[in-house]
Amino acid sequence: MTDAPILDPVHEVTDLENADDFTKKHTPVVTLEPAGDGAVRVTVEVGHLVAHPNLPDHFIQWIALYAGGSEVARFELSAVATAPVVSAVLVVDGGTVLRAVASCNLHGLWAGEAVV
Template identity: 35%
Template sequence: MLRSSRYIVALMVVAIVAAVAPIGSSDASAGIASLYRTGDWRSEKHVPVIDCPVEFKAGEPTTVTVTIGKETEHPNTAAHHIRWIRLYFIPADSTLPYEVASFEFSAHGESVLGTDTSTLYTDPKVSIDVRTGVPGVFYAAAYCNIHGLWESAKAITIAE
């Protein structure tokens, strides 16, 4: 009940913010919060998609995959590419987030012959094994070298 009303107020706040301030504005007062953007990954190719079971078995390695451009491929050139994906986890009822992993995608086709000549590319997709004994929310962050910071979230539970 309290939780639902918190959601409703949060949605109202988001609506007010959206109406008043352009997301990503450079007001120092707004904080890093204002730098992250999100959206529907089906139509916005920068939004990270977190694929994993919604239910983890406590303490068992569980594969988490994060993909950029799952529906529409993102460019991968020296001029325009996904530089990194980072994964965070915040336990339910906690206020302290953990970094789970940080992934740099380093090869974008450049060589001594010029941009897009090496044939070597690292795609912006990564899978790792994570163990947790508590429920919570995974947050994926991603950075496009020219379109900035993007995020998404996925809540998971622990099997009884």
């Protein structure tokens, strides 16, 4: 169960490299690599720069991936047993904005982006 408010705003980070550790551990990092035939492998990791806790009372509940504003994938995670790292292979046009939103059960929603 979440302790974060239901209508919690999404935390947007513009300069992750210079952010504090609290922000670094919550912001999803989106990386891209070619997957052949015009596809791209999108990997989203929460805690890439500073590890996020994965405890029964503090964990990443889910990660959603959006392409051009439409949700294309959602990954439900459980405490302790799953790491907050997910990937999907997408076929999208160059210039498409890929946005990941992650939900921490204590600290709400956090977003990160990459452009294909």
